[in-house]
Amino acid sequence: MYTVTFYSFKGGVGRTLALANVGVELARTGRRVLLVDFDLEAPGLDTFGMLRPSEKQPGIVEYTSNFLESGVAPDVRNYVYEAHGVGREDGRLWVMPSGMSDHQYGHRLSRIDWATLYRERKGFLMMEDLKIQWEASFRPDYVLIDSRTGHTDIGGICTRQLPDSVVLFFFPNEQNLTGLKPIVAAIRAENKRWSRATGNADTDRISLHFIMSNVPDLDDEQEILAGLQDRFRQELEYDNLGCVIHRYDSLSLLRQSLFIAERPKSRLAREYRLLLDAITERNVQDRAVVVRALQSTVPAFSWRFDSSESQRLKPEDILKYHGRDGEVLYLLAMDLKQRGLHEQSEMLLNRSIELDFRSPQALLAQAEARLRTDNLERSSIWDEVWQAFQVSELSEDDLRKGIEIIRQVLPDRLDELVEAPACKALADYQWFAISNALLWSEAGLNGALALLSRYxxxxxxxxxxxxxxxxxxxxxxxxxxxxxxxxxxxxxxxxxxxxxxxxxxxxxxxxxxxxxxxxxxxxxxxxxxxxxxxxxxxxxxxxxxxxxxxxxxxxxxxxxxxxxxxxxxxxxxxxxxxxxxxxxxxxxxxxxxxxxxxxxxxxxxxxxxxxxxxxxxxx
Missing domain, CATH: 1.25.40 (Serine Threonine Protein Phosphatase 5, Tetratricopeptide repeat)
Incomplete structure (x- = not known):
């Protein structure tokens, strides 16, 4: 479970809309998502069409009120409802609203003294229990919390106690800069306290993402926006923005449309997807994130990514959460190989094969690893390359790698590779490189000739x-x-x-x-x-x-x-x-x-x- 708080010092920056869109997209891409509305004074998550409950639902306010009355944490399942029809594949989406939207809501909220709750009524433990219940009851991949604005006790709960990550939305003006400074300082102070307590100086407990939002899409001839961006970056001490969300003029916003689902090709939807990538890139628990991060470092896949998209995660963290995932272990093995850590790479590669991950790339990597052993298993190497070559969509690089492996151990069988489905499915532009790669032995020459005869x-x-x-x-x-x-x-x-x-x-x-x-x-x-x-x-x-x-x-x-x-x-x-x-x-x-x-x-x-x-x- 990875908990992300969406926070802004001031309203009007599209924070709640962004959270709803990101949550829906996560569910639509197979993740289990829980949305929590902690913006108690101005709640709104349950007003979106796709997130609206079929009947009035209790939420945070009622949960907290019941705890104050009984001294016992209630069953969170009674305060959460599922938004049906949103998720795809294994994706699901639940909402824990701020509370039941009736005429008594304001009265119930006003009776909660959050400072007293924490000081005298074990509010900290209540929230810790709430986190445990979220995980046990729903097993969410992501919990997205919509925090209230300003400097509040609830803000501290949402930005320092509950999250693994805080997304800070701001419009680039003086008021937002002044308001964000103490919030950012408090989060960083919490990170330092945690580092001292755990002895872990390399990792922050809470990651920070800075999002400039509701930005006018206008020419910046006088570099007003550029100057403000530089000032925010210097005074809030961050390197790069997670993304920029521009002001989007559309009457669909009046209907609270979730653009990522209803208008997926719009610019706003694209920017929300960039926001999603920025938020999730450090979540080592998310398999899709780990696969994406590892693929961006492996040459066979890296062409799909911008260099800025490469997010190197710690191998020990990857193994902690994905130690029995054959594909992840294979990709991690290739990443370690790129770093020159061949012994660790081969160990993980063997483990990925044991877990029955038999992709063509994994088989070729296993065959390549066998070349470095003292006892060459030529028949095993042949079997692995031949099995890899049964896949007709094999890339040119993989074909060349397989040919190179066989020419080193069984050059007299190079001609047999030409009869494999991978060689028979060569595109017009590939035949030259592949035929040239075969010219290492008489068998290879015969193979190249057979290949060329098809053209x-x-x-x-x-x-x-x-x-x-x-x-x-x-x-x-x-x-x-x-x-x-x-x-x-x-x-x-x-x-x-x-x-x-x-x-x-x-x-x-x-x-x-x-x-x-x-x-x-x-x-x-x-x-x-x-x-x-x-x-x-x-x-x-x-x-x-x-x-x-x-x-x-x-x-x-x-x-x-x-x-x-x-x-x-x-x-x-x-x-x-x-x-x-x-x-x-x-x-x-x-x-x-x-x-x-x-x-x-x-x-x-x-x-x-x-x-x-x-x-x-x-x-």
């Missing part, structure tokens, strides 16, 4: 797509030693070198070298010609290809310079690259080894590229 040369209606598909197919075919097939990708007749791009000219040259054993100097010359006119890119693979092309036309000095540049780049940035010596992806040591072999070739040694050593395969 027509003119699939997107552009020349670029056709050339790109042909280029990828060519790489796979040359790597497999199927040189004649690679050449046929360019047509039945040998193309004129001057018509080819630098990539096509180089790949055609390598395929022709493999097919007939002769070095086609005209094609390699075309590579150098295009390079001199406009260098294609600046990668180790590019300079490795240039080294071979320069060697093929007898320019050994430039060949060695190109290979040296390729080696330098890989040494400075040791990441995997495609190697034209074997027509596969290789890790940095393998790439440097291939460059060393090319240097031998340039120096006159009797060596050949590794892809030429494969048996030629025919259709």
């Amino acid at each position: 027509g040369e003119d699939q997107s209606g552009t020349v670029f797509a056709g050339e790109t598909i042909r280029n990828q197919k060519c790489l796979a075919l040359i790597g497999l030693g199927r040189f004649s097939e690679a050449l046929r990708l360019f047509g039945a007749v040998r193309p004129a070198p001057e018509l080819l791009t630098v990539h096509d000219a180089f790949n055609y040259a390598m395929a022709e070298w493999g097919a007939n054993g002769e070095i086609p100097s005209d094609m390699f010359s075309r590579v150098i010609e295009v390079h001199k006119e406009a260098p294609s890119n600046d990668t180790p693979n590019y300079y490795q290809c240039l080294g071979i092309a320069f060697w093929a036309i007898g320019r050994s000095k430039e060949a060695l310079e190109s290979i040296e540049r390729a080696q330098t780049q890989v040494t400075e940035k040791p990441t995997p690259h495609f190697s034209c010596w074997r027509y596969m992806n290789v890790n940095p040591p393998g790439f440097l080894k291939d460059c060393a072999a090319i240097r031998q070739l340039i120096s006159g040694a009797d060596v050949k590229p590794l892809f030429l050593q494969k048996q030629t395969r025919l259709l």
